[in-house]
Amino acid sequence: MHFQPMENSPEDAYTAHPGGGPRVEQQGASPDQLDDVFGSPPASPNEAGAQSGFYPSDIRRLESEHTNAGYREGITVAKESNIQSGFDEGFSLGATIGLRAGQLLGMVEGIADAIESQSNEATETAQKLLNEARDDLSTAKIFSAEYWAPDGNWNYDVTAEDGDEILFPDVAASHPLIQKWNKIVDQQVDMWQIQVSILDDDNGPRLDTASIELLNASAPARADQSLDW
Numbered sequence: 001m002h003f004q005p006m007e008n009s010p011e012d013a014y015t016a017h018p019g020g021g022p023r024v025e026q027q028g029a030s031p032d033q034l035d036d037v038f039g040s041p042p043a044s045p046n047e048a049g050a051q052s053g054f055y056p057s058d059i060r061r062l063e064s065e066h067t068n069a070g071y072r073e074g075i076t077v078a079k080e081s082n083i084q085s086g087f088d089e090g091f092s093l094g095a096t097i098g099l100r101a102g103q104l105l106g107m108v109e110g111i112a113d114a115i116e117s118q119s120n121e122a123t124e125t126a127q128k129l130l131n132e133a134r135d136d137l138s139t140a141k142i143f144s145a146e147y148w149a150p151d152g153n154w155n156y157d158v159t160a161e162d163g164d165e166i167l168f169p170d171v172a173a174s175h176p177l178i179q180k181w182n183k184i185v186d187q188q189v190d191m192w193q194i195q196v197s198i199l200d201d202d203n204g205p206r207l208d209t210a211s212i213e214l215l216n217a218s219a220p221a222r223a224d225q226s227l228d229w
Helices: 031-038 045-052 056-114 120-136 168-173 176-192 196-200 209-217
Strands: 014-016 022-024
Touching (some): 056 120, 056 168, 120 176
Antiparallel strands (some): 014 022
């Protein structure tokens, strides 16, 4: 006799057992349910780095060391190749400007000393002018950041007197403070009738000791009298 197979019904999951009551079908626990208890912990960064051969901390340290070494080497090479030429150029330009400033300051000091025996008003005016010249023509004022850029170039307009090429005397003559005191000194020279050409002649007349004593004993010069240099 042949029996037809019967399909499993939902009730087959619960079958009766001799003790009575339904019996719950036991199913095997899946591996995922035990991972939170018996699963292996994640690999530590050190172990992962050792297995892969990659060490982030060492890479950053080596990169920093090579960067610093390259920076220092670049500075050393740049100094060796540029420091001497930069010094030569800056020294020549600074000497040219300083020479012109010294000439102007010397003229103002000479006028103030020459009219020291004049009237109080003329003496006070000359002394005030001298104090102002010492302040404006000082190195701190002439070479201040107001007139010079951090890289050593001038930041005022410079006009070339001869040709298109700008020379150091052109830079000195175009300095705002030098131009200011050029005008003031020219006014003082005209007012006191000073012969500047005598100062440029090394073989010009010089006062000996007898002449100096004679001048000290003589009467003070008038304000409108030309100064004897």
